Amino acid sequence: MSIEDDNPVSLDRRDVAILDVLLETLPDLIYFKDLEGRYVRISRSHARILGLKEPADAIGVTVEEFVSPEHAKVAMKEEREVVRTGVPIEGKEELVTLKDGRELWFSTTKRPWRDADGQIIGTVGVIRNIDAEKRAHERLAAE
Numbered sequence: 001m002s003i004e005d006d007n008p009v010s011l012d013r014r015d016v017a018i019l020d021v022l023l024e025t026l027p028d029l030i031y032f033k034d035l036e037g038r039y040v041r042i043s044r045s046h047a048r049i050l051g052l053k054e055p056a057d058a059i060g061v062t063v064e065e066f067v068s069p070e071h072a073k074v075a076m077k078e079e080r081e082v083v084r085t086g087v088p089i090e091g092k093e094e095l096v097t098l099k100d101g102r103e104l105w106f107s108t109t110k111r112p113w114r115d116a117d118g119q120i121i122g123t124v125g126v127i128r129n130i131d132a133e134k135r136a137h138e139r140l141a142a143e
Contacts, residue, residue: 022043023041023042023043023044023055024043024044025044026043026045027045027129028043028045028126028127028128028129029042029043029045029046029049029106029125029126029127029128029129030042030043030045030046030124030125030126030127031043031046031058031123031124031125031127032113032122032123032124033079033113033122033123033124033125034121034122035083035120035121035122036062037062037063037076037079037080037123038059038060038061038062039058039059039060039061039062040059040122041055041059042055042058043055046058046127049098049104049129050066050098051066051098051099051100062076063075063076064076065099066098066099067096067097067098067099068096068097068098068099070097071094071096071097078110079110079123082110082111082112082123083112083120083122083123086112086120088109088110088111088112089108089109089110089111090109091107091108091109092107092108092109092110093105093106093107093108093130093134094106094108104129104131105129105130105131105133105134105135106127106128106129106130106131107127107128107130108125108126108127108128109125109126109127110123110124110125111123111124111125112124
């Protein structure tokens, strides 16, 4: 699915190509979700962390499919609040348990996703994997 398929904001082909490059190449996990919390688009690195072959495999799915029930509950509550208030969450450090049992540290930013008229149509998130840094700090603190 291309962002052009159901695009509430008018993007030209160059804009779409630039977005595609970012979503295919950046190490950060990037997502766009609709008002129901379903993925509309995710980055390739996000797909890899979630254990998906392709980013398109996440379309229409919620975070509940990929993380522990406890984390899914918190994440969905936060996103509903971002949609309700328009107030972003910036750089929240959190330990996330994935469905496969891995525990990883992330720094998460969640912002409202707005259409061309300024109406909130979902959330956009950027998640940075900070697991190596957090574990290194933990080891140093333990010594």
